[in-house]
Amino acid sequence: MSTQTTDLLDRVQDPEDGREILDPATGERVGFAPQATAEDLDAAVARALAAQPGWAATGEDSRRQALHAAADAVEAHAEELARLLSREQGKPLNGPNARFEVGACVAWLRTTADLPLEPEVVVDDESGRAILHYRPLGVVGAIGPWNWPMMISIWQIAPSLRMGNTVVIKPSGYTPLSVLALVEVLNSALPADVLIAVPGRGDIGDRLCRHPDVAKIMFTGSTETGKSIVKAASDTMKRMTMELGGNDAGIVLDDADPRALAEGIFWGAFINTGQTCAALKRLYVPESIYAQVCDALVEVAKTMPMGIGLEEQNVLGPLQNRAQWEIVDRLVRAAKDSGARVLLGGDPDAHAPGNFYPTTLVADIDPQNPLVVQEQFGPALPIIKYTDLDQAIEWANALDEALGSSVWSADTDRAIEVAARLVAGTTWINKHGAVDPRIPFGGARESGFGMEFGVAGLKEVAQPHVISQ
Ligand code: NDP
Numbered sequence: 001m002s003t004q005t006t007d008l009l010d011r012v013q014d015p016e017d018g019r020e021i022l023d024p025a026t027g028e029r030v031g032f033a034p035q036a037t038a039e040d041l042d043a044a045v046a047r048a049l050a051a052q053p054g055w056a057a058t059g060e061d062s063r064r065q066a067l068h069a070a071a072d073a074v075e076a077h078a079e080e081l082a083r084l085l086s087r088e089q090g091k092p093l094n095g096p097n098a099r100f101e102v103g104a105c106v107a108w109l110r111t112t113a114d115l116p117l118e119p120e121v122v123v124d125d126e127s128g129r130a131i132l133h134y135r136p137l138g139v140v141g142a143i144g145p146w147n148w149p150m151m152i153s154i155w156q157i158a159p160s161l162r163m164g165n166t167v168v169i170k171p172s173g174y175t176p177l178s179v180l181a182l183v184e185v186l187n188s189a190l191p192a193d194v195l196i197a198v199p200g201r202g203d204i205g206d207r208l209c210r211h212p213d214v215a216k217i218m219f220t221g222s223t224e225t226g227k228s229i230v231k232a233a234s235d236t237m238k239r240m241t242m243e244l245g246g247n248d249a250g251i252v253l254d255d256a257d258p259r260a261l262a263e264g265i266f267w268g269a270f271i272n273t274g275q276t277c278a279a280l281k282r283l284y285v286p287e288s289i290y291a292q293v294c295d296a297l298v299e300v301a302k303t304m305p306m307g308i309g310l311e312e313q314n315v316l317g318p319l320q321n322r323a324q325w326e327i328v329d330r331l332v333r334a335a336k337d338s339g340a341r342v343l344l345g346g347d348p349d350a351h352a353p354g355n356f357y358p359t360t361l362v363a364d365i366d367p368q369n370p371l372v373v374q375e376q377f378g379p380a381l382p383i384i385k386y387t388d389l390d391q392a393i394e395w396a397n398a399l400d401e402a403l404g405s406s407v408w409s410a411d412t413d414r415a416i417e418v419a420a421r422l423v424a425g426t427t428w429i430n431k432h433g434a435v436d437p438r439i440p441f442g443g444a445r446e447s448g449f450g451m452e453f454g455v456a457g458l459k460e461v462a463q464p465h466v467i468s469q
Contacts, residue, residue, distance in 0.1 A: 105182065129469050170200060281381070
């Protein structure tokens, strides 16, 4: 660990009596997380509320420059942030993991700063002139999960600040130090009190959702918690963006080349060791190329090293917490008990150090098996055989979750036709989970509502205001 990482960690952790945070790969102590009280939360909201008019008054150009300055600060601290993230979350430095996540923070800050959003002239004729403006909302409350703690925080912070709001952010109790360190770095480039982190558990999140001086909640996490937040926030009629759980389907068409698509499917499913909302979590493959796709995926998966995040060769890591390890273990056991065929993995050593679950591929599995219809959020992919494409589409569309999906084919036009029949916030063609700060992202059904990213994402953290003359 570099000295610099220790410096940043020392600035954000509680040396006295905070909650101990352990490295999910080694069980070693990472640090102590401070615990905010209800009074701390109220004081943070009061400071953010007081700072908001001044932040809005600085004007859009100043706020854009501030976001670029914040991106510069993240770049300057990129390696120490990545190392802390790796130790607390477990994800490796390399692959689409810790360094990638810090890089994404920079990309989202800069792109969000530069997005164009002008007042819209909606009517301009002899009957009159109406212009739609986008005003700040006030204080935005941000609540995030433990899988991509820094990147998802930036997804909430960057558009909110750009639109003239101030932000109070509550990180996940599993990964608070990563978010506190990120906020510390961002605040070196931002005015006082426009961004305040309040570390605590669900009770602090609940209070934020009920607070009368908070105008909007941006939440990313489980559907279950999302439902309780919608109830809590309704008394004060808050605006809400809900990015919730997913159980994304990928459909391979019979013209696809198994070897050409195997690596893309692998990373679509196993990015961040499967702990990704919009990862590919169930793969539907036609009988005609089923064996070849299974073989190609096994070949790719066998080459991907899993281990301690700080060891440079690894690209897959542990599950972030034991509860998630147990969910994956339970679902793979259910699949094995039902007679499904394990192609790779599926044999964890429950007594080995760290929350490691081996890369697991499961074939010949019933489409209604729990490993297929429940979100595993870990490194276990069920591969379901189909003979009728209409049936595969029906299976893909059958769940309450509908975040993302993908279609894999050598014929793009045909893939787009299938994509149009899928229910999801995003359907990718020959890739999966490839988010982009310019492209709106959100869920259908119980995967949530409201869009993030792009101009659509800016509008979600603004109050539309029409001036009609
Ligand atoms: P949780 O819903 O358990 O927690 C998310 C956040 O909500 C945490 O900060 C948690 O605090 C907080 N929280 C818990 N209870 C309440 C409450 N009553 N009121 C307000 N806040 C509360 O999700 P996980 O962290 O376990 O994340 C995994 C889930 O998130 C998966 O289902 C995944 O699909 C989904 N997800 C969705 C994404 C998307 O973009 N759609 C992206 C990433 C994940 P604490 O943990 O400290 O108690």
